Amino acid sequence: MKTLPDLLHEHAFFKDMDEDHLAFIARCGENCIFNAGDHLARENAPANDFYVIRDGRVAVESYVPNHGSICLQTLQSGDIFGWSWLFPPYLWTFDGRALDEVHAVRLDGKCLREKCDADPKLGYALMKRFARIVTDRLHTTRVQLMDVYDQQKTSLDSGK
Amino acid sequence: MIPAIFRVEERNEEFAGTVTLRIRGEAREVPTEFNPGQFNMLYAFGTGEIPISMSGSPADGNGYIHTIRSHGFVSRALADLRVGDAVGVRGPFGRGWPLDQAAGKEVLVIAGGLGMAPLRSLIYRLLSGTPEVSRLRVLYGARRPQEMLFLTELEYWSRRMELILSVDHAEGEWPGHIGVITGPLDKAEIDPDNTIAFLCGPEVMMRFCIQVLTAKALPESAIFLSMERNMKCATGHCGHCQWGPNFICKNGPVFCYEGIRRWFDIRAL
Known part of the structure; x- marks a missing residue:
């Protein structure tokens, strides 16, 4: 059976991370399974952890009154869900809902924050990885806002 | 004429x-x-x-x-x-997709919006087994599920090929990805030595997809895309669709990225 450090080691987010750091981080984690429809996070609830998605899909959603939930993005195996634990007021910004059976590693954000404060090298290594995730998501959002499919014309059609 | x-x-x-x-x-x-x-x-x-x-x-x-x-x-x-x-x-x-170069390879078909139309002909051909390919994956991105072409047929074909659907926005139960097509493309395992990619869609979408493909070490010579410009005569005489040294109508519309890279990145060309 794979240990938690093994599982983290396999995940793209922790690729090439120092083994000592990985073992250190793994001590803040636990395996978890969500069924379809379960919430990993609720908007405005305390964000004390984040999830390393190993298998399954997670919808990042926002609830719109008189309308229902709107899915902004789906995450899948290889993705990370949650960075609200990094910044005050440590509240989830969006809902996270399992779309099918989700296998994940839950990492305790409070525990990690304390470890990062105590070991700035670990903190920097982790922040660099989160910065990459944040910029990737920003890039995705910008492309979504460009609405590229609306700009296209019929294939090979000058439209004139 | x-x-x-x-x-x-x-x-x-x-x-x-x-x-x-x-x-x-x-x-x-x-x-x-x-x-x-x-x-x-x-x-x-x-x-x-x-x-x-x-x-x-x-x-x-x-x-x-x-x-x-x-x-x-x-x-x-x-x-x-x-x-x-x-x-x-x-x-x-025009010149179509280079099927001879796909033989024996893993084929990655990347379609965006209406770009699925010219790629459907390619999928028909590849599913018929000529040429025989070792793997066929289709990634299809669109604005919304309601704006996806040939969805029923694609889902039927998904028994014989790998199909990954992605939309920018969706409501209700949508089984595919929500986000941009580069998301699932980035997650796809690609063997750079044995993969050929065919792209058709909005130019900006193809640009972002090419960035992902080249970051995965896929050679520029293994990336083919269908371009569009204002065509009139379709025989390379009128010059309306001239693009760098090429006429889209005659030398394209399908080009190898390696050959057109210089023109692809020039704005307003």
């Missing part, structure tokens, strides 16, 4: 403003062979002529199938055609 008269035999509205027409020559002996990726010049009488890719099976032999989005005057006139109406056809023109 003289259009042959075809008549609309079937008309299917894919979604608002986008139709698929099956057209058949009035003179039944008009040949309708083509290579996937080629296009015809369709003439809406009294309005004008535009290039439209074939979206049907190259093995059909039962006329041509074209998918048209109502956008300008001519495409609107074509999309408004009804069964029995006449349309002028010149073609087929």
